[in-house]
Amino acid sequence: xxxxxxxxxxxxxxxxxxxxxxxKVEAGDILIVIESMKMEIPVxxxxxxxxxxxxxxxxxxxxxxxxxxxxxx
Amino acid sequence: xFNKVLVANRGAVAARVLRALNAMKxxxxxxxxxxxxxxxxxxxxxxxxxIGPAPARESYLNQELIVDVLRKSKADGLHPGYGxxxxxxxxxxxxxxxxxxxxxxxxxxxxxxxxxxxxxxxxAQYGMPMSEGSAVLPDDNDAILAAARKIGFPVLVKPAGGGxxxxxLPAKDESELLGAxxxxxxxxxxxxxxxxxxxxxxxxxxxxVEFQILGDTHGSAMHLFERDCSTQRRNQKVIEExxxxxxxxxxxxxxxxxxxxIMRSMGYDNIGTVEMLLGADGTFSFLExxxxxxxxxxxTEEVTGVDLVRAQIRSAAGEKLADILPGKPEIKGHAIQAxxxxxxxxxxxxxxxxxxxxxxxxxxGIRVDTGYAEGRxxxxxxxxxxxxxxxxxxTREAAIxxxxxxxxxxxxxxxxxxxxxxxxxxxxxxxxxxxxxxxIISEVTGRKA
Numbered sequence: 015x016x017x018x019x020x021x022x023x024x025x026x027x028x029x030x031x032x033x034x035x036x037x038k039v040e041a042g043d044i045l046i047v048i049e050s051m052k053m054e055i056p057v058x059x060x061x062x063x064x065x066x067x068x069x070x071x072x073x074x075x076x077x078x079x080x081x082x083x084x085x086x087x
Numbered sequence: 088x089f090n091k092v093l094v095a096n097r098g099a100v101a102a103r104v105l106r107a108l109n110a111m112k113x114x115x116x117x118x119x120x121x122x123x124x125x126x127x128x129x130x131x132x133x134x135x136x137x138i139g140p141a142p143a144r145e146s147y148l149n150q151e152l153i154v155d156v157l158r159k160s161k162a163d164g165l166h167p168g169y170g171x172x173x174x175x176x177x178x179x180x181x182x183x184x185x186x187x188x189x190x191x192x193x194x195x196x197x198x199x200x201x202x203x204x205x206x207x208x209x210x211a212q213y214g215m216p217m218s219e220g221s222a223v224l225p226d227d228n229d230a231i232l233a234a235a236r237k238i239g240f241p242v243l244v245k246p247a248g249g250g251x252x253x254x255x256l257p258a259k260d261e262s263e264l265l266g267a268x269x270x271x272x273x274x275x276x277x278x279x280x281x282x283x284x285x286x287x288x289x290x291x292x293x294x295x296v297e298f299q300i301l302g303d304t305h306g307s308a309m310h311l312f313e314r315d316c317s318t319q320r321r322n323q324k325v326i327e328e329x330x331x332x333x334x335x336x337x338x339x340x341x342x343x344x345x346x347x348x349i350m351r352s353m354g355y356d357n358i359g360t361v362e363m364l365l366g367a368d369g370t371f372s373f374l375e376x377x378x379x380x381x382x383x384x385x386x387t388e389e390v391t392g393v394d395l396v397r398a399q400i401r402s403a404a405g406e407k408l409a410d411i412l413p414g415k416p417e418i419k420g421h422a423i424q425a426x427x428x429x430x431x432x433x434x435x436x437x438x439x440x441x442x443x444x445x446x447x448x449x450x451x452g453i454r455v456d457t458g459y460a461e462g463r464x465x466x467x468x469x470x471x472x473x474x475x476x477x478x479x480x481x482t483r484e485a486a487i488x489x490x491x492x493x494x495x496x497x498x499x500x501x502x503x504x505x506x507x508x509x510x511x512x513x514x515x516x517x518x519x520x521x522x523x524x525x526x527i528i529s530e531v532t533g534r535k536a
Contacts, residue, residue: 051470
């Protein structure tokens with residue numbers, strides 16, 4: 015089973031979690047919404063699979079390139 | 088005049104208001120969050136107060152903390168700047184209740200103009216040019232179709248309680264109408280807690296043209312002409328200019344006079360901006376009113392020579408418009424502003440970081456308003472705007488060329504910024520020809536903005 019790391023493209027703060035472990039997701043789905051500079055930027059998965067882990071919680075700071083979720087294909 | 092004024096904001100606007108207060112020799116109080124400790128503009132204040140952690144909710148939006156500083160500092164005026172608490176009527180009332188003056192319009196105007204449909208109703212009542220629209224739509228498909236036919240297609244379905252462009256959907260004909268109403272209702276109920284939607288005539292490829300208003304507390308109000316702010320991405324303005332290109336001067340002045348007359352009838356009593364959409368057929372229709380100083384006020388200042396912030400402060404202190412601005416303002420030349428954002432110019436994503444190099448352009452006819460300096464961090468906590476570059480030239484063509492030169496000379500390292508994207512737009516044929524509209528960034532770049 016392939017392990018897929020989903021990264022945040024921006025530095026900001028976690029605004030909302032849209033997915034939880036066990037959820038089946040498809041390519042293009044929003045997993046997490048990051049708030050940065052008054053904008054809401056979605057973390058979108060490029061692959062489908064099952065959410066294994068969400069590595070952040072609401073209000074957590076995240077950095078550009080940080081892995082925020084793990085999927086299993 | 089005020090004995091001391093608290094500036095309840097940060098960044099470029101805090102710097103701008105502090106500069107005006109220094110020029111007026113009014114002692115100034117500044118506040119700062121942990122992220123803004125040591126910010127360059129704080130040096131212009133005679134007193135500074137720390138107001139908590141970086142997140143705006145815990146500092147610049149914390150009404151109790153700011154009112155507390157107001158009491159401690161004994162400031163008899165508070166300037167809210169723009170953003171944060173500038174359009175919060177409850178906060179304005181708290182400032183007044185604390186025995187100070189809110190440097191802005193009366194809370195009743197902030198309140199009235201803050202609600203989309205109520206603002207529309209009030210403006211219509213005073214004869215504001217307005218696009219055709221419906222009331223809130225009923226749950227009856229035949230009635231919805233009838234309402235749309237009465238306005239005429241294409242129509243725009245809009246949430247009644249909404250803002251920021253969320254849930255706004257066009258319907259070009261009857262086949263698209265009911266689906267658009269259903270989707271808009273669904274988005275409205277999720278976003279705004281009410282599924283109420285209504286219809287407006289859709290204005291295609293509109294221009295955003297806004298009128299600068301200044302009123303006093305003695306029943307007088309005037310305009311300082313218009314600004315074109317059509318060049319936008321994500322519903323946020325990027326390039327603003329005065330006067331508006333390709334609008335016949337007599338037409339622009341007639342609409343400005345009409346709006347100023349409406350503001351006088353209403354009794355509007357401080358600074359404000361009436362935002363209008365200008366259709367391809369030359370008709371103006373009311374969009375909304377901002378009851379505060381605008382980010383792009385600088386272009387109006389550059390073409391009229393009027394210091395709007397000083398005028399706003401004098402009006403709030405009870406001076407008469409006739410004393411603040413004797414004589415009729417006139418437009419001289421053409422001014423353009425570019426907003427420099429810390430963002431990826433390709434996808435418009437925010438790009439916070441440290442300004443390892445930050446050297447704004449200098450020279451004749453160039454004005455840069457900023458709250459940053461080299462070595463400062465641009466944090467993810469606030470708006471991505473790091474500077475406004477404003478130029479004034481004899482003609483629009485000269486101003487565009489000057490702005491390109493100024494932006495090319497702006498040295499920024501340490502974060503991504505939109506300067507290359509702005510220069511592309513300034514060089515593009517539609518922009519140079521003055522054929523601006525709210526979709527021009529997509530038209531020029533071929534990317535969704």
